[in-house]
Amino acid sequence: MSRNLILGAMLSSLVVLAALVSFVWTPFDYTAMNIPGKLQTPNATHWLGTDHFGRDMFSMIMVGARTSIAVALVAVGIGMGLGVPLGLAAAARKGSWLDELIMRGNDLVFAFPSLVIAILITAVFGAGAINAIIAIGIFNIPVFARITRGAALSLWEREFIMAARVAGKSATRISFEHILPNVLNLLIVQGTIQFSLGILAEAALSYVGLGAQPPTPSWGRMLADSQTMVSFAPHLALIPGCAIIVTVLGLNLMGDGLRDWLDPRLRVARA
């Protein structure tokens, strides 16, 4: 295992841990306002200080991790759940009208700048975590469909698939029993990368006010709220900013490390 993988896994699990712990415990109630005690810098009581309403920043960051992870996880889930079967189907029927339909549909979604469309979706259907998930999820579909199709196409030429076909298995069965397990490592790596992009997208949507609505804390909105106060309370911006950096860095390192670790060709080269 590479250093990247270990460091990435450590940073990512730190964030996941914070999110999980926040379900049962946070130092303070993350919605409890204490206006006379606002804008405190980090101290013994409030480890990361308090925001402009006197809410505990540490608690908000913990619950914000939950929001980010939930949105990104479900969005990647949508992308994988729909994208992978589409990619498998396209590969199994290479060159058919179905393949054309799926891949041109992907091109269509890819052609739009994803964040702009995400903003459009949330602006039309209303701001909120659910719509943010859908908006981010839709743009994950073609990513997974393409990568699955690409990898599956080369597998379809291999002897063991040929053997399965000769044995009379249907294309669907072959796709799920033989192709899918062999592209899984690719999907895991891509899933990690998409997960970090999902976290960034969630932060961006929340930053422009289209993500999770208050009082649900969100790192992106914490950044937006802090904007006019950066000059006298920089911790309000630095803390959620660092949280985003740590998460995205961790997930990217982990994705890189996983690719090196899982890719059979690289493993052979190393051995």
Place this chain on the structure above:
Amino acid sequence: MQFLPFKRGIVSALALSAGLFATQVMAQGDITVALQLEPPHLDPTSAAAGAIDSVLYSNVFEGLTRFASDGAIIPGLAESWEISEDGLEYTFKLHSGVTFHDGTAMDAEDVKFSLDRARAEDSVNAQKALFADIADVTVIDPTTVKVTLSKQNGNLLFNLAWGDAVIVAPESIENIKQMPIGTGAFKFAGWVQGDKIDLVKNPDYWGTPATLDAATFKFISDPTAAFAAVMAEDVDVFAGFPAPENLPQFDADPRFQVLRGSSEGETILSTNNKMPPFDNVKVRKALAHAIDRQAIIDGAMFGLGTPIGTHFAPHNPDYVDLTGNSAYDPEMSKALLAEAGFPDGFETTLKLPPPSYARRGGEIIAAQLAQVGIKAEISNLEWAQWLEQVFKGKDYGLTIVSHTEPFDIGIYARPDYYFQYDNPDFQALMETLNGTTDPAKRSELLATAQTTISEDYVNGYLFQLAFPTVANAKVQGLWENAPTQATDLTGVSWAE
């Protein structure tokens, strides 16, 4: 600015450089004023947008009467007036020698045209109600015009001071939205949409001419950009500075002055009075007692704002302090909710427009309402969505907005207004008030009106919105308060 160190570096050019600076000081006859909102067009007589008046009122357009900086009604284009015994005839004597910016004379015919246009059947004036009691406008001679009322109206001189009642030239109407032609001390010089509006001094002004030679209005809506623009001295004045949290930094900086004026903006938690459970006065009263105003002022506005207990400006002499009617008392609030049949509270929507008083205030109010069991689901809207859903569509439970029109308690007599308060007694009271000219009687009626809406808990009355202006320390003559939406530059100058 970036050339400054360079100039300083060349010692031999010191004399030249000093000379340049001297001419710069001499030439400081222009000013750049930033505002948050850009006008949609430039005709104050056909739109409700206050941003139009913020640029043009008094600078470009004038009415028969006008607001002074303290909110008093003083003569404008009319130098004097006489009111008949029965209070139905107002004879205005106009200043002579007044010309529009296109060179044509402003006379009684133009006054008749402007008022008739504003009150016409097909008028698109946003404040048509201001002119409702005018029965006839007659030209007596070029500098005398008589306004006849259908019934007594103690507010006529006040109504005529509004930006919606300015005098316009008949021949300018066609292009007024792009090319406003008025009688003011500044002429319109150009508009770069999305950026700025330029005004230049009117050399032929009938009254005291402006000290400034030119003025530029820039539009900066983002609070962070506003802060940066003032700090970098890109703008000389920011009227209605949007981020109260930054004011202490300007206070501490000798380059700037901060004017903490009051506005006419009653900031209220508007409540949909027709929507259950808000149709129940007990629920509205519970709402009022659940709110801690001071926490909202401190948390959302960083201490800037005066608590109000009714829909009336505290700086108005007729204001009655009714904040006691809705003192912060969550226990009482819970009891009232139980009495009204909601012992466990209820769920509603809280739709918030973009200004920080609404967005931040909304978060605080939602937290306070949660304490008594009311779950207010926040949704943040852009202005266009807010106007569509809340103001026109009345599809909301609660919202927060500042009502910036002066003396607008009359909106409570309009049952179709977006908060849908329908009280025939109050409507009759307003009717009586409009027909009353005796000041003592009017004060009494106004006190009753304020008490009625306070005790009916029509809306949650939060605070009077402050009007902070940040300016270069050398700028003098700015309005501190905002008795109407205006940025009057006619008396503004640079200190030596």
